[in-house]
Amino acid sequence: MTFTDADNAALYDRLNPWKGADADFYDPLVDEVRDVLDVGCGTGQMLISARERGHTGRFVGVDPDEPSLDRARGRTDVEWVLAKAEDMSWEAEFDLAVMSSNAFQCFVTDDDLRKSLRAIRSALRPGGRFAFDTRYPAAREWEQWPLSDFEVDDLTIGYDVESVQDGVVTFTESTSRDGRVLRCDRASLRFLEVEELNGFLAEAGFVVEGQFGDWKRGPVTALSRSIVTVAATPS
Numbered sequence: 001m002t003f004t005d006a007d008n009a010a011l012y013d014r015l016n017p018w019k020g021a022d023a024d025f026y027d028p029l030v031d032e033v034r035d036v037l038d039v040g041c042g043t044g045q046m047l048i049s050a051r052e053r054g055h056t057g058r059f060v061g062v063d064p065d066e067p068s069l070d071r072a073r074g075r076t077d078v079e080w081v082l083a084k085a086e087d088m089s090w091e092a093e094f095d096l097a098v099m100s101s102n103a104f105q106c107f108v109t110d111d112d113l114r115k116s117l118r119a120i121r122s123a124l125r126p127g128g129r130f131a132f133d134t135r136y137p138a139a140r141e142w143e144q145w146p147l148s149d150f151e152v153d154d155l156t157i158g159y160d161v162e163s164v165q166d167g168v169v170t171f172t173e174s175t176s177r178d179g180r181v182l183r184c185d186r187a188s189l190r191f192l193e194v195e196e197l198n199g200f201l202a203e204a205g206f207v208v209e210g211q212f213g214d215w216k217r218g219p220v221t222a223l224s225r226s227i228v229t230v231a232a233t234p235s
Ligand SMILES: C[S@@+](CC[C@H](N)C(=O)[O-])C[C@H]1O[C@@H](n2cnc3c(N)ncnc32)[C@H](O)[C@@H]1O
Pocket: 016, 039, 040, 041, 042, 043, 044, 045, 046, 062, 063, 064, 065, 068, 083, 084, 085, 086, 099, 100, 101, 102, 103, 106, 107
């Protein structure tokens, strides 16, 4: 039996349903504004769930991954745009930009970060906000990944870390059935320290409004697993 890109996107949604503490954090931010840009929207669950709650604003989801967007396109009252963040060219059209589920970590080089943050900043109206989460480097979560193989139905999902260099973790995710590897995806994620992160935000013209170490808006501490940031553009 094959395992298609569409199957993989469906599996993502099954393993990462839009509910829980992160959804409880982001959803009120979305609900209190009109126009929302979801950068690295993947299969689009955040915006789709906001539509299902009755939100009527303009929603745009951007992602460079075609199979994820194909799945999102099942919902036609959201604009789905196949692009990288750095290639976005909106000017002052949104009240809020979001990057959920650590999508921000896909900006691996300084150049990616600078260009993407500049494009996000440009897309926001004066006083607009940018909310996102990124894993906290001190938690060294990648050390657990190779130990965390798991099964879902007849599939086994496993992770291998290939390298850790200058805060960039390169790893593979493999999906197997009956010991046969059906697909193997390689990716790199950047783990930024708080000071580095805030330096990039300031350079792009953002002011950090709130920065938290958990989804309940607690402080970043040695035990935090995430850095959750709400940054704003000057009014
Ligand atoms: C972990 S997924 C998160 C998806 C979604 N935000 C969620 O909460 O389920 C990270 C997403 O970031 C996207 N991505 C990778 N590089 C990107 C880039 N340069 N610009 C925008 N999105 C990117 C990936 O294609 C992927 O869909």
